[in-house]
Amino acid sequence: MVRLKFSIQLAYQVLDRTCDFIFNIQPACTDRQRVLAESLSISQPLAFQTFMHDSEGGRYLRLQAHAGPLEVIYQGAVEIDHHMEDPAVLREMPVSDLPLDALCYVYPSRYCQSDKLRALANYEFGAMTPGYYRVLAIQEWVNRRTRFLSGSSGSTTSALDTLIDHAGVCRDFAHLMIGLCRALNIPARFVSGIDYGADPSLGATDFHAYVEVMLSGRWYLFDPSGVAPPMGLVRLGTGRDAADVAFATVFGSVVSESPRLEIEALVDVENGVYLPVYHHQALSSAGLEVSAFRELAG
Amino acid sequence: MVRLKFSIQLAYQVLDRTCDFIFNIQPACTDRQRVLAESLSISQPLAFQTFMHDSEGGRYLRLQAHAGPLEVIYQGAVEIDHHMEDPAVLREMPVSDLPLDALCYVYPSRYCQSDKLRALANYEFGAMTPGYYRVLAIQEWVNRRTRFLSGSSGSTTSALDTLIDHAGVCRDFAHLMIGLCRALNIPARFVSGIDYGADPSLGATDFHAYVEVMLSGRWYLFDPSGVAPPMGLVRLGTGRDAADVAFATVFGSVVSESPRLEIEALVDVENGVYLPVYHHQALSSAGLEVSAFRELAG
Amino acid sequence: MVRLKFSIQLAYQVLDRTCDFIFNIQPACTDRQRVLAESLSISQPLAFQTFMHDSEGGRYLRLQAHAGPLEVIYQGAVEIDHHMEDPAVLREMPVSDLPLDALCYVYPSRYCQSDKLRALANYEFGAMTPGYYRVLAIQEWVNRRTRFLSGSSGSTTSALDTLIDHAGVCRDFAHLMIGLCRALNIPARFVSGIDYGADPSLGATDFHAYVEVMLSGRWYLFDPSGVAPPMGLVRLGTGRDAADVAFATVFGSVVSESPRLEIEALVDVENGVYLPVYHHQALSSAGLEVSAFRELAG
């Protein structure tokens, strides 16, 4: 079990008379990620709404700000109880066993054009034994050939671009790995979050993006960027790719400051709470999800 | 009200020992589209599962076929009770009023890269008064500049390609219109179906693809390809773009024959059942949907 | 006739032990552009070579610099004697009359993918009467829909990107116009230069890029970016697109400062030397060129 205490501080100058924001900065609430305490502070006196996704537990804060400065500060602490598994037993699932809810994570999406990556994925990974270790090989391949380089990509950069540019930031690593997995019919999705233990040489603490891959019926964590132990990820949003889970979606004209994030790990050895570390076991932090489909009687 | 009776006949030669199929050929069940009668026949003696999406009512047939010929025949009749509205009163919704479920239809998707279409959409449509008639102008713009040309596009063709190629089939028209709407923050989604009354010069009856745009809180039908009256569409699937709603997704090696479709309209004037026609009112056939989000107490 | 006196000052910090440079900063020598005086100064004591293209008169300075600072200063004055023509008499040439040397300017190139722009070019301009005014319409179309925005494009930006981005700098305007002309089988090429009279709101004097289109057997000047009168352009290089005529091609690792350019127009009314102005006549500054082909006896 890990406990992480963190704060996220966002600051904007709103240029329009009013401007709509949708934030995804509150940690998701699932049966594996429990919020221990939290507070939210918004510098303008305004009404806001908070929504939670029924199945994935992601939380969305919607508000309409007025012209002038806007500051949003979230502080919280979460406890994450990872499911761990021996990688050797984790299987890629035949399509006939996949839950229908996982299918949208096999299909191509804006930044993960798996339909175009089939030939490449088969050339590089087609001959390997399916399972956790093939997915790990994909992660390693992406990590090895891609340089982590701030500013090398932007909001329209996709997996195909990253493949050719050989450079990107965490979301680009994630998109390329997701695209390759889907090209092999392996469900893969995008997790946004903040994380503990990032390599400080890669700059100050920032939002992070990971990959989840479905193996043997459960979503397992992978981080192709390799900048931090997956165990230290606090889940904010879950989606097909970065199009779904921006930490802030802004409908209007603003000047943004760089987000300021802080995170620390709490340790309580007596109660089984440890520092996040790199781990040889497969890790899953996804909670139980409610299916959007029901089976009809034959 | 319209009543449509139709059949869909699919034929494959399965080359692998087994092959997984997911079909989306049964009409969706919603409170605006009621199935009056139906039958399904599968030429191989095998088990299959049928699933229904809780919210949109789309139905998915999953089966694993064996090597050799496979024929799937669906026959059914549906009654569709369209909501009609005066176009002049239909407004584009401010983001602050959008249901959160609609947001994924504002974000870019595989074939509708609205993030790249912002400059174009603003150049062409930015100065127009928001509302139904702006959306209609987008539909007309797509229709006028795109040539309907069988074989001019393929499974990787996206809205950007269609923009440049000036040619495509119904799904390409739909992708381009959806991309442009989203670029203006107007929720737009993809509907697959079969339809009555298509221009026979465009070839035999085939699957069709339409657009739905959210205006004043409801999804309205648009057909940028212009080949058939939207009133005659039978809804099969609803999604972000064609990646989500193929009529058949095949995981394995097969030879496919062209689908064979037949459709006829039933008329019962006494009971208010008429032929599908082009109509000057705005039409909606989307049923009530269950939100995937719930609002949390402030 | 115009006379322009100008200086170009380039400064680099060479990081490698040695670094090869090819500069194209000396004005081309043609029978329409005469060099009146010039000087070249290179801050490192090194040998260099100057080459001239036999046909187009472009000059190339090649040198190998050592680690440390490198400054190259060119100062010169040229006299340009434009050919002027009544636009109404200028015809697009049938392919059967085109010189073979012009064909490479009909074919697609790196940044001007005219093969992909055929449908668009025909949709927008196909119905217009061929001739100078159709080319002018293309220039206006590019100018109107593209925003001049420093930093909006880069070294891999092509005509297709500019078409979609609706923004760029002078080279992007030129690429899009060239691509559209070629898509209609009109020979069009890229001219790099410096120019007099640029709109100062677009920033300090910088290198510029123009378009030349062959009409009635001669290359005429067009500036789709509209920032300066074409009459004030000093030709440096001529090529298919920006790939051919960079002002500096650097093979090695350097830090570059922004180029510093100055230009002034000399007036000598008695001798027919005037200020460069916008002119309603078609202007050509291309010299006589030597064909690379010779006709064989039938």
Next chain:
Amino acid sequence: MVRLKFSIQLAYQVLDRTCDFIFNIQPACTDRQRVLAESLSISQPLAFQTFMHDSEGGRYLRLQAHAGPLEVIYQGAVEIDHHMEDPAVLREMPVSDLPLDALCYVYPSRYCQSDKLRALANYEFGAMTPGYYRVLAIQEWVNRRTRFLSGSSGSTTSALDTLIDHAGVCRDFAHLMIGLCRALNIPARFVSGIDYGADPSLGATDFHAYVEVMLSGRWYLFDPSGVAPPMGLVRLGTGRDAADVAFATVFGSVVSESPRLEIEALVDVENGVYLPVYHHQALSSAGLEVSAFRELAG
């Protein structure tokens, strides 16, 4: 020395009233490729022009055909005297030694976007020792990862597409290899031709495309498609990529039949004329070329 006798038969149905054609089906005349005999037959009674490129010796046939059938038949025999070299002595040239005429073969072109391939080329080949064997490694890499598949590519397919599709025909293999060489500042160009000894499993004799790479001051032959011994290539055209050297460029509306080609090798052992074979030595068939540049006195 090899001697090859061949015929090329092209057939069209011209749909427009007149239609311009430019053919590049006559073998180039260079000091290494000598035409021994030839004949040309054109089914319509019309005037035509033949041009030869001064430097590369490529020949271009221009004619304007009338509506109706058009058949063009070329028959000829050539003798090719290859320069052979020990691969181990062939060096990549420093930029400071490159002839300026070679620079346009270092720059990116329509189908060989070397500017986008720099990161990839450095990742895959950057650590290898420069020279013939590095170029051979590039050839092998392209050959191994690309499937020869008729119909898998088209007239807009570029090196970037082939990189991702892992499939193509000879011109696509050539474009990818050229793009990678240029990305490493190695001059590389495109040769079109017909060739003797192609693997018959790849279909009937067809036009072929090869690569030439400049090493130690001379252009050497490489065939990344691997379908035939480079020694058996008859050079038709030489250019930056396929945009420059189509065997037929058609300006108008026609229906084309598949070209019909025949080729046989003549052997005359006494006079040193042998069958074309795969050879371990580096082969060059490029003639002496006239520079388009002249050096100016310092």
